[in-house]
Amino acid sequence: MNASTTRLDVRKTYKLYIGGEFPRSESGRSYVVNDAKGRLMANAALASRKDARDAVVAARKAFPGWSGRTAYNRAQVVYRVAEVLEGRRDQFQAELIAAEGVTAAKARIYVDAAIDRLVWYAGWADKIGQVTGNANPVAGPFFNLSSPEPTGVVAVVAPKGPLLGLVSVVAPAIVTGNTVVVVASEQHPLTAITLGEVMATSDLPGGVVNVLTGSQAEIAPWLASHMDVNALDLTGVTDPDLARSLEEAAADNLKRVRRPAAAPVDWLADPGIDRMTWLLETKTVWHPVGV
Amino acid sequence: MTTTSASTASAGVFDDITSSESSLRRFLHGLPGVDQVGAEGRAASLGTRSIKTTAKAYALDLAIRMVDLTTLEGQDTPGKVRALASKAMRPDPADPTCPATAAVCVYPDMVGTAKEVLGDSGVHVAAVATAFPSGRAALDIKLADTRDAVEAGADEIDMVIDRGAFLSGRYLQVFDEIVAVREACARPDGQSAHLKVIFETGELQTYDNVRRASWLAMMAGAHFIKTSTGKVQPAATLPVTLVMLEAVRDFREQTGQMVGVKPAGGIRAAKDAIKYLVMVNEVAGPDWLDPDWFRFGASTLLNDLLMQRTKMTTGRYSGPDYFTLD
Numbered sequence: 023m024n025a026s027t028t029r030l031d032v033r034k035t036y037k038l039y040i041g042g043e044f045p046r047s048e049s050g051r052s053y054v055v056n057d058a059k060g061r062l063m064a065n066a067a068l069a070s071r072k073d074a075r076d077a078v079v080a081a082r083k084a085f086p087g088w089s090g091r092t093a094y095n096r097a098q099v100v101y102r103v104a105e106v107l108e109g110r111r112d113q114f115q116a117e118l119i120a121a122e123g124v125t126a127a128k129a130r131i132y133v134d135a136a137i138d139r140l141v142w143y144a145g146w147a148d149k150i151g152q153v154t155g156n157a158n159p160v161a162g163p164f165f166n167l168s169s170p171e172p173t174g175v176v177a178v179v180a181p182k183g184p185l186l187g188l189v190s191v192v193a194p195a196i197v198t199g200n201t202v203v204v205v206a207s208e209q210h211p212l213t214a215i216t217l218g219e220v221m222a223t224s225d226l227p228g229g230v231v232n233v234l235t236g237s238q239a240e241i242a243p244w245l246a247s248h249m250d251v252n253a254l255d256l257t258g259v260t261d262p263d264l265a266r267s268l269e270e271a272a273a274d275n276l277k278r279v280r281r282p283a284a285a286p287v288d289w290l291a292d293p294g295i296d297r298m299t300w301l302l303e304t305k306t307v308w309h310p311v312g313v
Numbered sequence: 314m315t316t317t318s319a320s321t322a323s324a325g326v327f328d329d330i331t332s333s334e335s336s337l338r339r340f341l342h343g344l345p346g347v348d349q350v351g352a353e354g355r356a357a358s359l360g361t362r363s364i365k366t367t368a369k370a371y372a373l374d375l376a377i378r379m380v381d382l383t384t385l386e387g388q389d390t391p392g393k394v395r396a397l398a399s400k401a402m403r404p405d406p407a408d409p410t411c412p413a414t415a416a417v418c419v420y421p422d423m424v425g426t427a428k429e430v431l432g433d434s435g436v437h438v439a440a441v442a443t444a445f446p447s448g449r450a451a452l453d454i455k456l457a458d459t460r461d462a463v464e465a466g467a468d469e470i471d472m473v474i475d476r477g478a479f480l481s482g483r484y485l486q487v488f489d490e491i492v493a494v495r496e497a498c499a500r501p502d503g504q505s506a507h508l509k510v511i512f513e514t515g516e517l518q519t520y521d522n523v524r525r526a527s528w529l530a531m532m533a534g535a536h537f538i539k540t541s542t543g544k545v546q547p548a549a550t551l552p553v554t555l556v557m558l559e560a561v562r563d564f565r566e567q568t569g570q571m572v573g574v575k576p577a578g579g580i581r582a583a584k585d586a587i588k589y590l591v592m593v594n595e596v597a598g599p600d601w602l603d604p605d606w607f608r609f610g611a612s613t614l615l616n617d618l619l620m621q622r623t624k625m626t627t628g629r630y631s632g633p634d635y636f637t638l639d
Contacts, residue, residue, distance in 0.1 A: 082633075244630065247629035247630070248630040249632040249635060250631070251632075
């Protein structure tokens, strides 16, 4: 036997990320993902409505535990995601170059920005309460305190762009205590699943982030009409008719809806705290003084 | 040894068998053994059937009508039982086409409370009796427990067998107890409460024992045989229910009498309930697809059935926020 036979590649099967696990699509379907030059990169799972349903169940199950953690602990976990991502910079850089056809230098900028974005949001976890909460002045012998609470299960249609855009819409939702079902960009699903691997290995409890890959026009309507989803982020929806019909479907149980931005978003810019505050509900309590 | 089999429903047919400890043992141990691998394989293969659209809608409604809505907690209060009884009558207040459940299942001291709410709505009151869930009490205490529940208006009595006696081979004692409890189910007006016999299959160790217990209870005159109390894991499973369904099917072939089956405990998803219904149809036959002959002992199952039902009617996924917590 010739000992120097060429080694066979061990290829990764890209699956979904639901409830901390990596299941195949319930439907058994997949679709071809090409690189920037139009060559086959891999097959990705084509999620069905039942995968979306399972993801919402997983997110709902994870919500009490995740929202019940201290903000300080959530910051640590999100920071940990950044740490693990830092250790895999090269892998993500290579994936961005392949998927988008960008230069190595540009890919490095985006990967670093994604890591920094996670650290930035992690730092906000225990501070957003001070900024948005308040001791309100009232005309009576009461303490009147407003404090922010997470909205619940958030369905996100992620924007185009493999990594930075995805991190920029998911991180603000989870640092505030929400759990997320995210429909990854249809063109660039592979990095989203690799990001799922990072999350699965960084103390983030299963179900806090669930990643679906596939057609947003197929999955998003089921998430929009789902009665157990509390908010809908349409950032990644580019078709105005689809955005309108999703918003209509979301109205049935009064979901919070975030419309797609009118102008293209520069994800490298300072994001501000807006993506955190729209997913917070204000609870106000009255407490008598001196008792 | 004395026998009390004279008053059982199947009087006559099994007199020889139940006349002595040794003949009863000979009969029960002479039953064909259960092929464990085969039973589990068959149950698993029946669970893969695809039930969709109109068949699913029918199955969901049937499953709702078969639910014995159960609360058996030490912390049960009259308020909770009243709420549960109201839910049993109208499981989905938003949809008048949603059928009522078969019964509510409570401890004997709550029977009066449940009956007050249910009245003549057609939803039965089932009471667990005979020192539920362990069944470890003297016979006269078990009988008093049963009579109390029947007097309070229970339509159905869920009794537990003495697993200690069964496992140590004192079959006749178990038999006599079931017969005695069945007598205690009689009401002054000549009617009698239906008797469900709980085996606690999680404690019976083998499928052979499940088959023996099924025959023992049916010969003693049980109207229903029920898997579990819900207090022991594992509770109801598909293979155990398969063995019991085979037993009731064989019993009808031999005597012409139908006995009902009730899996209880651990059935939480509508999908699982539909698997059971498929098995009932395939193993026992369509005659058993009726709330009179098949029941689910469950509490959380009902909400999932309602959510699936709402999904079928509205076309969108529903959430637990829109159904009562109980």
